[in-house]
Amino acid sequence: MLSTPDQNRAFFDETDDPYEAHRRTCRQCAADAVPCQVAKHLRRAQNNARRAARS
Known part of the structure; x- marks a missing residue:
């Protein structure tokens, strides 16, 4: 299932x-x-979410 930009x-x-x-x-x-x-793990999760939101 693909997520929407709002998600x-x-x-x-x-x-x-x-x-x-x-x-x-x-x-x-x-x-x-x-x-x-x-903190490093939380930052990586945040960066991964940003990357996913852009694509």
């Missing part, structure tokens, strides 16, 4: 918040300038 956009909005929220609340992310593994 992709909705997923986008959902993926923006968890990454930013994680970066604000994660103790490891706050201590280092480098994002932790969870």
Whole structure:
């Protein structure tokens, strides 16, 4: 089943918040300038969603 642009956009909005929220609340992310593994995973999911929305 193909997703519609509206569904992709909705997923986008959902993926923006968890990454930013994680970066604000994660103790490891706050201590280092480098994002932790969870933040990297959330960012990858966000980038994949953006790529899917464009195609």
